[in-house]
Amino acid sequence: MNEIIETISSAPKVLEETYSDLVSGALKEAGKIGVDAVKTIRLALFPLQYAAALQDRLARYIDQSIAQVPNDRRIAPMESLILPVSEKLKYQEEDNPITILYINLLSRGLDKERLGEAHPAFINIITQLAPDEALIINELGNEGYRLYFLSNTKKNKIIGNNELSLSQGFNVLNDQIKNLLLSKKINHDILGNPSLLLTFIEHLVSLGIITYNNEIFNDGELREVRLRFSSFTYYCIELSEFGKLFYKACIKK
Structure with a gap:
């Protein structure tokens, strides 16, 4: 002392x-x-x-x-x-x-x-983030991949859970897939500005924090969705390897 x-x-x-x-x-x-x-x-x-x-x-x-x-x-x-x-x-x-x-x-x-x-780059990454983007990173880090659905008729319209569950074709899916879709859909209600979800996602992609991975619809557990459900356009996002390190260093306790 x-x-x-x-x-x-x-x-x-x-x-x-x-x-x-x-x-x-x-x-x-x-x-x-x-x-x-x-x-x-x-x-x-x-x-x-x-x-x-x-x-x-x-x-x-x-x-x-x-x-x-x-x-x-x-x-x-x-x-x-x-x-x-x-x-x-x-x-x-x-x-x-x-x-x-x-x-x-x-x-x-x-x-x-x-x-x-x-990582020395993380200081500048944090500087560029909106609070809602930090929430998205946290959700992906805690829950793994997340899905979002866009309307085929209205440009950039994000589909909510109610609209998804009432849509044509949803009922042809088995209960396991239905529950998986609803549980894995990104929860944009937690955001302060949910209408900007797509903007936040694209920004996080540009920073190298998250990436698109639609392989899950080809060979993974959601393959049935691609085969039977065409009411909406669907996307799967997850943390990149760089994003996982960012989450571990700056968000995860």
Whole structure:
């Protein structure tokens, strides 16, 4: 602890004057992972332009990241990770789903057993995500592949469960396939802007996070759908290998 105090004391006087109790707590907790970590975190927390409120909020985020890592697995974070992540976090609202992605990514950088998950591209990926897109990634990560159906007569009209179950041809499917279709259909009702589902999907495809895989309709468990059910156009989406790593690093606990 004396080393931590010396580290803080060696900071320029103007930085000492901005030192708040909440940030102090974050640094003391960070001290458990070593003096080098404290120095790195101090650099992230104390640029002169930081307002006090942003400082305090960022300190809470840092605390949360550290708390997610068991004591015996904590390591000093790389500046190339903590500095850009801290820069993003200082403007993130606490109730924004994107905030937890940054916090989780920072935790991976502090964890010697999960450090390899902290791909450098993930910072820029998170920056480009809408909150609803994070929810889609989470659903795919938790549940595996997901389906969505489009109307054959109305361009880009997404078919809901009620319309699907009442459609011509649905009743010719066996009960197992019916239940599978309904359970695997993407739940766009959880989205804040469900009408933008297709836009979100295409954006996630462009980022390399998700991919289309309609092989399941050719040789997989939904082959019967292709053979008997033509009322709608159907698509299957899943996380790419890169997307699975992103989910593991930034979303999965």
